[in-house]
Amino acid sequence: MNAIQLDPQGGLDALVELLLADGFRVVGPVVTGGVIAYDDLSSGDDLPTGWAVEQAPGRWRMHETGDQTRFGYTPGAASWKQYVFPAHQEVLRIRRTDGSFAVTRPPAPERPFAFIGVRDCEVTALEVLDRVQLDPDYPDPRYAERRRDAFIVAVTCAVPSATCWCTSMDGGPVPQHGFDLLLTELNDSDGHRLLAESGTDRGAELLARLPGSLATPLDRSAAVAVGAADTDILAPKLSGKELPTLLAGTELHPHWEEVADRCLACSNCTMVCPTCFCSTFTDHPELEPDVASRTQEWASCFQLDHSNLGGRPVRASVSARYRQWLTHKLATWTEQFGTSGCVGCGRCTTWCPAGIDIVQETLALIGPAADRDNTDRDITDRDITDRASDHRDSGHRASDHRASDHRDSGGPGTA
């Protein structure tokens, strides 16, 4: 693995420029509509500068820090899923001609994607999605086209949020694999800089063209320290590996009904989930005679008709739908695909309008927290911010601002 030091401004500008010149469609985090979401980048300037994010169950707030931090926030509103598995896409178009059909399919994307700012949980999420969509028996050709040759620029998480729980799901702040380049933002007595490391040959090839200086051993140990600090903050809440066993036999647990009282069955959790892969196909006859199209759209197990069998839903109650989602995600996915369906990114918790917390609900289902180790969940954004700041010499984070906007209630529905 090669490593260099990059300037946080010029280095990212050069990175985006080189990837564009190499023919990639470059996508990364941008500030848009009050959130950080992913969008096409035309230059390194499009990446956020000086933003911090608070996440809690059912709550997202962000504010400017006044500093030059480039990656001081956690994964945003949407996931990379939207690029490799779009929310809505035309699959084919059919025209009837003289007793036959002419079928045309949309062309494959012209350029492979380059994703900048992929977190460890997101690298894993793409791999989880790959196992589903590129299953040798049932591959999704459109997914394969979009995923092919995607260039992954991963980023070490410096400031996880209160809804993150990757360490419970075998992940952590520092991506270990699945990237072409890995960036780690450092801001200490040696200055503000990005440490860039390569994970593949083509990553090393790009690294060689970036305008940076060779990283010293000190740089890399500092980068590891960032990750180690966060691992400490994010002590595992539960053991993801044990969940298939622990959740088996909870089918009739009264807690499913308790969740259903709060659950709005709105499908937000599944839409923001980076691994939820359910979709539906719709045929559209057009006004023009003898022409029809077929589209594929995201679907959700919270939709009533999702479980229709013989015209009737098998999972009519919301409790049955929540149970299906949670147990599939955390337990039966393993039996089906060989990994958990959850990477611990916390999006389902942050973006649930009712603030339903997947960790809390799971703990309620599998038994008293006292029976297991490391089940303390009383970590707030402020704790994380303050403790993260302790590991930074500059102490540049506007913790006062954070504190003033902080709500102890943790968002709607958690009281």
Add this chain to the structure above:
Amino acid sequence: MTRPTVAVWKFASCDGCQLTILDCEDELLAIAAALDFRMFLEAGPEEMLDHFDISLVEGSITTNHDAERIREVRERSGIVVTIGACATAGGIQALRNYADVEEYTRHIYARPDWIDTLATSTPIAHHIKVDHELHGCPINKEQLIATITALLAGRRTPVTSHSVCVECKQRGTPCLLVSEGTACLGPVTHAGCGALCPSINRGCFGCFGPSESANLPGLLEVLRVAGNDEHEVLASLRTFNVTKFDTGATP
């Protein structure tokens, strides 16, 4: 079905859903080529046939005369499609259902004795069998065209009843409720508009009526915790679909 005959009927309504038909603009010629509009006063045609293959019905039933007329429409029609919140839920005029309509007429009209109206505004489906319903205030153009093409092809109409949240996520609109605390009825509202209001930074105000599994008490609690005024939230449920968003509380 080859170029079916079509009637568009108006009951108690504002004509906005009829205008959505005319608002199809780019598709209008294709629609006119596919459908044979014989009765559509808003657009001109006025030919009473014994039988219309398709009737599009806008508006609610608020008078005895209309209660009779809708039965006649049913008898003359092959397929009846109700369009809009008035026809499917009774409309905003159904606020009368929770008040004294005589008191309303006394306050509003110079000669209340000239007003002959029912005490309630009711959806078309309370009076006749309805084959398909298109929700919204007004209806959505794409849903209308999809319904027309499905009827022409003899297919099931592709109207899904899940929440507006699904449409926000599919178009990439971040959740206003989560990111700003905005009062939004999207989680309990029937999809179909394409999440129009949230896309311009406004909370959904529920003009498509409740979604299939609407958890109103759950959403009211969420909005209360987010700091919204309870009275205003309840008021937001008492608009175009007041009869469908039943909170159990008297408006």
